[in-house]
Each structure stands twice: as C-alpha cells, then as structure tokens.
Amino acid sequence: MKNLWRILSVLVVLVLIIGFALHEDEEESGLWEFYENTLTKAKYVDLTFAFNPTIPVWPGFGQAKFMPTKAGADIPGYVKKGDVYTYKQHGFIATSYFLPTDQYGTQLDPPAHWDEYGATISDLPPTYAVRPLVVINIADKVASNPGYHCSVEDIKNWEAKHGKIPEGSVVMIRSDWHKKWTTDPDRYNQKPFPGITLDAIKFLHNERKILFHGHEPLDTDTTATLEGEYWLMHNHFCQAEGVTNLDKVPEAGALVAIGFAKPEGGTGGYARYVAICPPDWKYGVSVEEMPGAPLPKQPAPLRRDENGVLKPFVEKQK
Numbered sequence: 001m002k003n004l005w006r007i008l009s010v011l012v013v014l015v016l017i018i019g020f021a022l023h024e025d026e027e028e029s030g031l032w033e034f035y036e037n038t039l040t041k042a043k044y045v046d047l048t049f050a051f052n053p054t055i056p057v058w059p060g061f062g063q064a065k066f067m068p069t070k071a072g073a074d075i076p077g078y079v080k081k082g083d084v085y086t087y088k089q090h091g092f093i094a095t096s097y098f099l100p101t102d103q104y105g106t107q108l109d110p111p112a113h114w115d116e117y118g119a120t121i122s123d124l125p126p127t128y129a130v131r132p133l134v135v136i137n138i139a140d141k142v143a144s145n146p147g148y149h150c151s152v153e154d155i156k157n158w159e160a161k162h163g164k165i166p167e168g169s170v171v172m173i174r175s176d177w178h179k180k181w182t183t184d185p186d187r188y189n190q191k192p193f194p195g196i197t198l199d200a201i202k203f204l205h206n207e208r209k210i211l212f213h214g215h216e217p218l219d220t221d222t223t224a225t226l227e228g229e230y231w232l233m234h235n236h237f238c239q240a241e242g243v244t245n246l247d248k249v250p251e252a253g254a255l256v257a258i259g260f261a262k263p264e265g266g267t268g269g270y271a272r273y274v275a276i277c278p279p280d281w282k283y284g285v286s287v288e289e290m291p292g293a294p295l296p297k298q299p300a301p302l303r304r305d306e307n308g309v310l311k312p313f314v315e316k317q318k
Contacts, residue, residue: 043284052103066308102268114233147192214240
C-alpha cells in the first residue's frame, strides 16, 4: 500500500510539473502560436480602394490633388525653400496631398460626421481592430433593380443559412456596385444605387448588436434625407462606405481587420479593410505566399502621371 501511495505521489508531482511547464509555455507564446498555425495560412483579401484624384466622390466635396512635396524651409548646402525633393538631388521624394474632405475613398464614418455630440474618428477604441465578418449578398437583386436596398428579410434569409449574426460583428452589404468604380465612375454616385433600409439598420444594431455595417456605394440609402445615415450617426454608430471585393470573400466564417487614419477630431477615416478568410478559401493570398518583406522591386522607375500619382514609367522606344 505504501508503494502504491509513493507511486501516486510521484505521478501527481509529475502532472503538476508538466502542467506548470505547459502553462509557462502558453504564457511565453501568447497569441504567437495562433498566428503561426492559423493567421499565416489564412487568405487575405483587400476590401479597400486605393484613392487618387480621379475616383468617384460625393459631388459636394470635389477631388483630391497629389503633388510632389517642396521644402518648407532652407537647409544650407542641401535644399532651398520651395525646391521639390528628388531622388537624384536629395536621395528621397515625398508627396503632398490636398484632400478636400475626410469623406474620400473607402472610409469609416464616425458619429461626429452628422452629430455635434458624436464621437470623432480619434475617439474610436482599439477594439475596432479585428471583428467577425458577415457578408449579406443582394447582388442578384441589384442586377435587376439598381436601387434595391437590403431588407430585414435579406438579413433573416442569411441567418437561416448561416446562423445568428455574431454580436460585435461587421456586416457588409454586397451589391457588386464596386465594379463601377473604375468602369463607370460617373454612374457610381448617381441614383438609383443600392443601399440598406432603415428597418434593416435598426434590426442589425438593436437586435443583433453589431459593431457597424458597410456598403459599396458612397451613401447609405437613396432617401431624400438619407434617413439611414441620419439614424446611425445620431444614435452613435459608425458605418463603412466605398467597400470593394465583397464578391471575393465568404458570406460567413471570415474576420475583418479594420484600420484607419487617426486625425484628431476627424469626421471621417480614410480606411483599410482586409478580410481574413479560411486557408482553403479560393481567393486571396496567405502570409506564407506573400510575407511582405522584402517587397518586390518596381518594374521601372517611378514617375508621376498627369494626376501626380507615382507609377512605374517605361520610356517609349524612339
């Protein structure tokens, strides 16, 4: 009997030692193991348009301007005030931007956009960083009716297929309107265009407690008063606009990484949305496939086009 107790005592000690060792390993690795085993193999899809001076924009704002940066002060022996920085003379270049609004390109609208008591873009908490991604597809309905707006019924049909929308998620409304961004930019902001009904917005926030919703057009709806956006902003919710590539992400099971510029007191955010999809998803690229460092070299020297945008320039043969 004494031998049995000795054996049991030794086993208990071994279990405790192993348990403490495993716990210590977990503390040391933290989320790194999750990153290595899951996130490096996931497929990443960019949901963001690159912005430039020719993109669609709400007519009341106007277009941006891109310009080479000039020196703002003399640096003796190096540069004079007003000189343009160049690779040849100064070893680097920089770009200056005239941005007529923070409601430009793919964006994140905070409540301060409409409400003088609303949170500004710099007030948004860091917990916005990563959320579950829900994609509700109304593209077929928009194809036959460009002014179609996502309804509560569309949301419930999604839930019948995928289950209840996760609390705190981001719900993107896929309409495939993004395809007009480059092919028909003048049509992008013209009514009719797709949107989401006020009832659907209220259902998502009041019943499903989502973080925010997003859409491809640059307005929430086509009502005379923009009733959906008014309700959102005055009830202290955000929204995403000008989103792209929703046709290349799954309707359920993905995450979305959310990034945005943080001007203090800003009423809009130049945003970057990236869907993080399962490893077996047919679109996107993984960290293993594109680690990001070093980045690929340009195929030709960078030069500014007529709009001030840097692009590889191949000189035509004479």
